[in-house]
Amino acid sequence: MMISILYGTETGNAEMLAEDIQAELEGDHDVTCENLSDVDPAALDPNRLYLLVCSTYGDGELPASAQPFAEAMDAAKPDLSAIHFAIFGLGDSEYDETFNHGPKRLAELMLAHGATQIGERVAHDASGSDMAEDLAFPWAEEIVGQAEDRLGAAA
Amino acid sequence: MTGKIAIVGAGPSGCYLAQALLKAAPELEVDIVDALPVPYGLVRYGVAADHQGTKGVTRQFARVFERQGARFFGNLKLGRDVDLDALRAAYDVVVLATGMSVDRPLGIPGDDLRGVYGAGRLTRALYEHPDAEALPDLGAHPLIVGNGNVAIDLLRLLAKAPDEFAGSDLGPGPSGWLAKSGIETITITGRSAAARAKFDPVMVKELGKLTGVRFDVVDAGDSDDPAGAKKIEALAGLSGTGARTVTFRFGLTPAEVIGQDGEVRAMRFATATGEETLPCTSVLTAIGFDPSPDLPRDVLLAGATDAEAGALAPGLYATGWFRRGPRGTIPENRADAQALAARILDDIDPDLEKPGRAVLDGRAELVDYDGWCRIDAAETEALPDGRCRAKITTRAEMVRIAK
Ligand SMILES: Cc1cc2nc3c(=O)[nH]c(=O)nc-3n(C[C@H](O)[C@H](O)[C@H](O)COP(=O)(O)OP(=O)(O)OC[C@H]3O[C@@H](n4cnc5c(N)ncnc54)[C@H](O)[C@@H]3O)c2cc1C
Ligand SMILES: Cc1cc2nc3c(=O)[nH]c(=O)nc-3n(C[C@H](O)[C@H](O)[C@H](O)COP(=O)(O)O)c2cc1C
Numbered sequence: 001m002m003i004s005i006l007y008g009t010e011t012g013n014a015e016m017l018a019e020d021i022q023a024e025l026e027g028d029h030d031v032t033c034e035n036l037s038d039v040d041p042a043a044l045d046p047n048r049l050y051l052l053v054c055s056t057y058g059d060g061e062l063p064a065s066a067q068p069f070a071e072a073m074d075a076a077k078p079d080l081s082a083i084h085f086a087i088f089g090l091g092d093s094e095y096d097e098t099f100n101h102g103p104k105r106l107a108e109l110m111l112a113h114g115a116t117q118i119g120e121r122v123a124h125d126a127s128g129s130d131m132a133e134d135l136a137f138p139w140a141e142e143i144v145g146q147a148e149d150r151l152g153a154a155a
Numbered sequence: 156m157t158g159k160i161a162i163v164g165a166g167p168s169g170c171y172l173a174q175a176l177l178k179a180a181p182e183l184e185v186d187i188v189d190a191l192p193v194p195y196g197l198v199r200y201g202v203a204a205d206h207q208g209t210k211g212v213t214r215q216f217a218r219v220f221e222r223q224g225a226r227f228f229g230n231l232k233l234g235r236d237v238d239l240d241a242l243r244a245a246y247d248v249v250v251l252a253t254g255m256s257v258d259r260p261l262g263i264p265g266d267d268l269r270g271v272y273g274a275g276r277l278t279r280a281l282y283e284h285p286d287a288e289a290l291p292d293l294g295a296h297p298l299i300v301g302n303g304n305v306a307i308d309l310l311r312l313l314a315k316a317p318d319e320f321a322g323s324d325l326g327p328g329p330s331g332w333l334a335k336s337g338i339e340t341i342t343i344t345g346r347s348a349a350a351r352a353k354f355d356p357v358m359v360k361e362l363g364k365l366t367g368v369r370f371d372v373v374d375a376g377d378s379d380d381p382a383g384a385k386k387i388e389a390l391a392g393l394s395g396t397g398a399r400t401v402t403f404r405f406g407l408t409p410a411e412v413i414g415q416d417g418e419v420r421a422m423r424f425a426t427a428t429g430e431e432t433l434p435c436t437s438v439l440t441a442i443g444f445d446p447s448p449d450l451p452r453d454v455l456l457a458g459a460t461d462a463e464a465g466a467l468a469p470g471l472y473a474t475g476w477f478r479r480g481p482r483g484t485i486p487e488n489r490a491d492a493q494a495l496a497a498r499i500l501d502d503i504d505p506d507l508e509k510p511g512r513a514v515l516d517g518r519a520e521l522v523d524y525d526g527w528c529r530i531d532a533a534e535t536e537a538l539p540d541g542r543c544r545a546k547i548t549t550r551a552e553m554v555r556i557a558k
Pocket of ligand 1: 163191231
């Protein structure tokens with residue numbers, strides 16, 4: 001399957017995790033990894049599965065590197081009805097009221113433009129005891145399994 | 156691309172720079188030197204003990220040493236153990252990422268009284284920096300000058316109840332000191348109006364969770380600007396019925412620290428309409444940092460080829476707080492370091508004759524990355540109740556464990 005991992009980050013944790021997921025999936029799939037700041041939402045490819053990895057800042061806002069993507073989405077209102085994505089969030093439960101709201105917003109934005117979400121949004125907690133990759137690898141495997149059924153093995 | 160690069164300072168700036176350099180050019184020899192036997196700068200000794208999530212970036216930095224091949228030369232101080240010219244002679248590129256650590260003085264009469272303490276001094280002591288001065292007695296009524304995130308950190312630490320440090324790495328000495336502080340009131344003052352205060356609203360919201368405190372926010376005013384309105388809203392949300400009173404005051408410009416018998420008794424401020432004097436038992440300043448005198452920062456920056464890009468002289472660069480001044484959070488250092496990495500890779504002209512790390516290797520008492528791993532293991536293996544780390548607090552002990 002063709003998979004693109006797109007990350008939104010400020011201090012680099014989401015980028016490191018995105019690269020780890022890429023390394024984990026690379027053996028069996030064609031995987032690219034890009035910063036959301038370099039991605040045009042109108043150019044997303046229906047033949048690829050998008051795995052979004054995104055942190056949370058400010059008061060439940062998107063991290064800096066995801067903001068241009070969100071702004072482009074608001075401005076260009078692309079039709080994403082052929083696009084499939086899944087999302088993994090990074091956050092910190094110290095910020096309890098806005099815990100993992102960044103990825104939540106990003107998912108809402110994708111859905112609002114017609115994209116189809118695969119699986120549940122999983123949230124890592126920087127104040128918790130789990131390593132992000134220990135949550136993300138099983139998540140990615142599960143998502144890819146579901147996507148293979150949905151997008152078809154051809155993709 | 157080959158080349159030998161020495162980065163001085165293993166704080167976030169130095170580590171992000173090494174990360175970006177080695178990502179773009181994995182063959183580079185990148186060495187990170189730090190005056191301390193332990194890496195990570197203010198992530199270890201500045202970021203609050205009760206903000207462990209923020210310290211999660213150290214997992215990335217560990218990879219820089221473990222997978223990307225950077226080497227750590229801890230316990231080696233530039234200006235004392237090795238001088239800048241020697242380092243420049245040995246490496247193709249030297250980068251200064253030594254931060255800023257000296258508390259900026261108030262610069263008003265009385266600022267040298269006993270009972271006036273800088274936030275850097277206090278946080279280093281709270282976080283058990285090996286060079287920290289002892290924690291002083293603040294009396295029952297400390298007054299904090301400054302409205303940035305560091306001031307709010309200090310306020311939160313002083314205001315917290317002992318059980319609110321669960322999960323932190325606050326050590327037994329500082330925990331005991333806080334528990335016995337006898338603090339009854341804390342006043343925090345800012346020069347500007349609340350709408351223009353430097354703190355992030357989330358930092359203030361977090362205060363609202365404290366159990367032992369009641370708040371009094373005086374004249375926060377209002378604001379048409381959305382960012383200002385958020386700050387005022389965060390302040391307005393503070394409530395609580397605890398025993399300690401925290402008072403927020405705005406629009407107060409420090410004029411004089413008033414003492415008696417060498418001890419702080421009050422602080423006088425200029426206000427928009429005249430002046431006001433607030434009684435207090437100590438004055439804690441969180442108004443910024445100055446460069447340490449070990450390096451001629453002003454001279455280096457004044458003569459820089461391109462100070463904005465961090466290029467000081469051929470083969471000599473600066474990044475992070477050392478370059479930009481004591482402002483900005485961890486993400487800004489990352490962006491800064493990434494831009495500088497691109498610049499260095501453009502400029503670098505490797506000289507194969509340069510010895511590089513050979514000039515550092517073999518020095519006495521050096522702590523390498525494996526040594527740090529032994530210290531880290533010692534700090535995390537036998538944990539006291541409710542703590543995620545028990546820091547080794549002296550250099551001698553660090554060096555002993557590292558061996
Ligand atoms: C109290 C406090 C709390 C903070 N809390 C947060 C927070 O919660 N979140 C956030 O994003 N940011 C926070 N910051 C800001 C953040 O710490 C800085 O943006 C960041 O640490 C600057 O990185 P740096 O690498 O430039 O400097 P530093 O982190 O200061 O690192 C400099 C390193 O250089 C070493 N060094 C100094 N002189 C020499 C020498 N002569 N030779 C060799 N080595 C030397 C030092 O030992 C140190 O390890 C806080 C800052 C402070 C002061
Ligand atoms: C200033 C600041 C604000 C934050 N705000 C939130 C928040 O509102 N909600 C949340 O879940 N996490 C919040 N976080 C935690 C980060 O999302 C978390 O540390 C994450 O691992 C950062 O990933 P990154 O390095 O990819 O940016 C905040 C962190 C910082 C430093």
